[in-house]
Amino acid sequence: MEINGFLHPAVAFIALAMALPFFRGEHWKWLLLVPPVIAIVVVFTATMGEFGVIPYLGNTLILGRVDKLSLVFANVFAIQSLIGMIYALHMKDKAHHASAALYVAGSFGCVFAGDYLTLFIFWELMAVASTFLVWLHRTKTSSAAGYRYFLFHMLGGLFLLGGLLLRYHEIGTFAFLPVDPASVQYYDWLILIGFCVNAAVVPLHAWLPDAYPEATIPGAVFMCAFTTKTAVYVLARGFSGVYILAVAGTFMAVYGVLYASMENNARRILSYHIVSQVGYMVAGIGIGTALCLNGAVAHAYAHILYKGLLFMSVGTILYAVGTADLDKLGGLVGKLPWLVILYMVGAVSISGMPFFNGFISKTMTITGAAESHNMWIAIGLEIAAVGTFLSVGIKLPYFAFFNKPAKPGLKLNPIPKNMYVAMAISAILCFAQGVYPQMLYSLLPFPVEYTPYTPWHLLQSAMLLAFTGAGFWIMRKIIVPHHGRNLDFDKLYRLIGRTGISLVCRPIAWADSVWTTVYRVVGLKGLMDFAAGSSWFDRKGIDTVVDGTAYTVRDIGRTGAKMQTGRLQDYLGLTVFIALCIFGLVWYLG
Amino acid sequence: MNSSLGNWFETQRTKNLATWKWAFIVFLVVLVVLNFFIHPHHPEYVLDKYTGFWAIFALVVSVGMVFMMKVIVQPFLVGPEEDDGN
Numbered sequence: 001m002e003i004n005g006f007l008h009p010a011v012a013f014i015a016l017a018m019a020l021p022f023f024r025g026e027h028w029k030w031l032l033l034v035p036p037v038i039a040i041v042v043v044f045t046a047t048m049g050e051f052g053v054i055p056y057l058g059n060t061l062i063l064g065r066v067d068k069l070s071l072v073f074a075n076v077f078a079i080q081s082l083i084g085m086i087y088a089l090h091m092k093d094k095a096h097h098a099s100a101a102l103y104v105a106g107s108f109g110c111v112f113a114g115d116y117l118t119l120f121i122f123w124e125l126m127a128v129a130s131t132f133l134v135w136l137h138r139t140k141t142s143s144a145a146g147y148r149y150f151l152f153h154m155l156g157g158l159f160l161l162g163g164l165l166l167r168y169h170e171i172g173t174f175a176f177l178p179v180d181p182a183s184v185q186y187y188d189w190l191i192l193i194g195f196c197v198n199a200a201v202v203p204l205h206a207w208l209p210d211a212y213p214e215a216t217i218p219g220a221v222f223m224c225a226f227t228t229k230t231a232v233y234v235l236a237r238g239f240s241g242v243y244i245l246a247v248a249g250t251f252m253a254v255y256g257v258l259y260a261s262m263e264n265n266a267r268r269i270l271s272y273h274i275v276s277q278v279g280y281m282v283a284g285i286g287i288g289t290a291l292c293l294n295g296a297v298a299h300a301y302a303h304i305l306y307k308g309l310l311f312m313s314v315g316t317i318l319y320a321v322g323t324a325d326l327d328k329l330g331g332l333v334g335k336l337p338w339l340v341i342l343y344m345v346g347a348v349s350i351s352g353m354p355f356f357n358g359f360i361s362k363t364m365t366i367t368g369a370a371e372s373h374n375m376w377i378a379i380g381l382e383i384a385a386v387g388t389f390l391s392v393g394i395k396l397p398y399f400a401f402f403n404k405p406a407k408p409g410l411k412l413n414p415i416p417k418n419m420y421v422a423m424a425i426s427a428i429l430c431f432a433q434g435v436y437p438q439m440l441y442s443l444l445p446f447p448v449e450y451t452p453y454t455p456w457h458l459l460q461s462a463m464l465l466a467f468t469g470a471g472f473w474i475m476r477k478i479i480v481p482h483h484g485r486n487l488d489f490d491k492l493y494r495l496i497g498r499t500g501i502s503l504v505c506r507p508i509a510w511a512d513s514v515w516t517t518v519y520r521v522v523g524l525k526g527l528m529d530f531a532a533g534s535s536w537f538d539r540k541g542i543d544t545v546v547d548g549t550a551y552t553v554r555d556i557g558r559t560g561a562k563m564q565t566g567r568l569q570d571y572l573g574l575t576v577f578i579a580l581c582i583f584g585l586v587w588y589l590g
Numbered sequence: 591m592n593s594s595l596g597n598w599f600e601t602q603r604t605k606n607l608a609t610w611k612w613a614f615i616v617f618l619v620v621l622v623v624l625n626f627f628i629h630p631h632h633p634e635y636v637l638d639k640y641t642g643f644w645a646i647f648a649l650v651v652s653v654g655m656v657f658m659m660k661v662i663v664q665p666f667l668v669g670p671e672e673d674d675g676n
Contacts, residue, residue: 141672144672257655258655258658258659258663259659261655261656261659261660262659262660262663262664262667262668333596333599333600333603334596334597334599334600334603335596336596337595337596337598337599338595340599367634370634370635371634375634375635378634378635379635382647383651383655386647386648386651386652386655387651387652387655390652390655390656402603455628456628456629456630456631459621459624459625459628460630460638460644462621463621463622463625463644463645463648464644464647464648465648466614466617466618466621466645466648467618467621467644467645467646467647467648467649467652468648468649468651468652469614470614470618470648470649470652471648471649471650471651471652471653471656472652474653475652475653475656475657475660478656478657478660478661479656479660482664482668483671484668484669484670484671485668485669485670485672486664486667486668486669487666487667487668487669488667
């Protein structure tokens with residue numbers, strides 16, 4: 001849809017998804033790269049303004065609100081969609097590519113939506129399409145996890161729908177505008193809850209570490225980039241300065257690293273770190289100063305790149321070895337050295353090591369929190385920074401790559417080159433933004449007044465990371481990963497679900513039991529008596545009349561037959577007898 | 591190329607491990623020494639004006655986090671993986 005010079009990137013991805021079933025041959029896979037390239041061209045050439053304004057039922061739908069905030073998210077979405085498609089090029093499953101394309105289309109639709117109704121439609125498209133990225137892994141656990149993921153996102157969508165309809169009822173518009181933090185209305189809270197589900201705000205987060213580790217390998221790469229970051233965008237757009245988000249974000253940041261420190265599955269470790277890293281963004285949005293908002297947006301941008309790289313690296317381990325459980329891995333550094341290097345670029349980026357993009361964005365958010373006198377929030381984010389390096393920067397690579405020799409006779413599945421190409425692009429971007437932060441600054445919604453590369457910032461970061469390494473070395477025999485699944489809020493959801501079902505089912509079962517008794521005592525007995533009466537009437541009434549008539553006719557017939565002997569003298573005698581009877585009757589009556 | 595790089599990493603992981611340990615210890619000491627000369631212009635957390643604060647902070651938080659989660663918390667939380675029965 002070209003609208004006054006703005007080609008909505010979602011259109012290209014939807015067109016790809018619809019055309020995929022008709023592609024034949026082997027070269028169709030190269031067409032997967034066309035929509036991302038179109039999206040990149042669009043975001044780098046787009047002009048600010050509102051496009052695709054559609055009157056609808058007395059309201060206005062805006063498909064293309066293009067401004068600094070939407071463009072920065074669209075920018076990184078476009079780049080990551082290209083990286084994701086390159087990573088998935090070797091896959092022949094068209095359904096997977098179509099799901100990924102629709103998912104990306106949904107995220108572009110959300111980012112450019114200027115009204116809640118348009119946002120909701122693309123929001124749900126994302127939820128449905130991403131569910132297929134879990135289901136298409138085609139395992140028993142992925143089916144179950146995908147179902148739970150779908151249910152939870154439908155619940156979040158219902159909160160959003162309820163909120164936007166009530167908001168429309170109250171103020172008569174679907175326009176997606178910032179709320180006043182001083183007067184958040186009840187319908188705003190409903191919308192906020194819907195957003196918080198997708199942002200994985202604790203305790204609404206458990207769908208994420210439940211579903212992402214079960215998704216397909218490229219599917220997890222897409223999912224780690226789009227769902228939570230779309231939610232970060234809408235929070236930044238609509239709820240900046242709502243302080244409860246600052247507290248919730250800090251809690252997320254710490255909660256995620258605590259769980260990651262005891263996890264065994266590498267993809268689940270990374271999933272918990274999404275919760276943690278998104279916590280930084282949510283905290284920055286909640287504080288709401290220009291520096292914090294810049295930090296949150298910059299962190300979202302950087303996070304998409306380095307988290308995508310980490311999920312690609314760990315996905316490659318899963319592809320090559322067949323498992324992502326740390327207790328089953330080890331010694332891969334000798335067999336997959338380039339993968340180790342690429343993984344470590346992502347790991348040091350997420351850990352905020354100087355000269356990588358995480359350092360720019362993370363310190364910006366923390367400094368913003370500290371400068372706005374939110375000391376405890378800043379301390380919480382520093383604790384999360386330590387935990388991040390501990391788990392993703394040291395623990396995961398140590399137990400996957402370094403701690404012991406590789407298993408004798410370990411056979412690795414050959415890794416397609418396109419996977420390495422995708423990871424290399426991500427790694428280059430993580431490093432480039434780290435050494436040249438202006439790449440990132442030029443995209444941010446507010447002018448940047450922050451200098452990351454000061455001697456103190458460098459020394460502080462180096463001390464944090466190095467002494468975290470020392471802490472790991474002290475605790476290396478305790479932090480050993482163990483096979484098992486740690487209890488989280490998803491178990492609570494299931495408990496609530498089962499309790500809810502039993503709360504509904506038990507009264508229904510009781511009412512059903514009472515009704516059964518009443519029916520048996522009253523209804524069934526009455527029915528039986530009625531049946532007995534009907535049976536009696538049938539026997540005594542219907543049968544008597546019908547059978548009696550039949551018997552009479554039969555007897556008359558038999559008598560008549562007996563009387564027809566064929567002899568003339570019998571007929572004459574009978575005639576005389578009848579004549580005498582008639583004569584006697586006449587004489588008697590006369 | 592893949593093989594030679596892998597062999598180099600294997601060598602560092604095994605034969606040169608002691609060298610890396612000493613290098614790491616020296617690096618830690620250098621950082622603390624540097625902290626005597628480099629301070630924040632405006633301490634943001636009060637305590638960070640003291641030399642070695644962030645070193646102690648990182649060490650205490652990392653050790654404490656592992657101890658709390660792996661020793662105290664995880665025994666109460668851990669259960670079987672969902673696909674263990676498959």
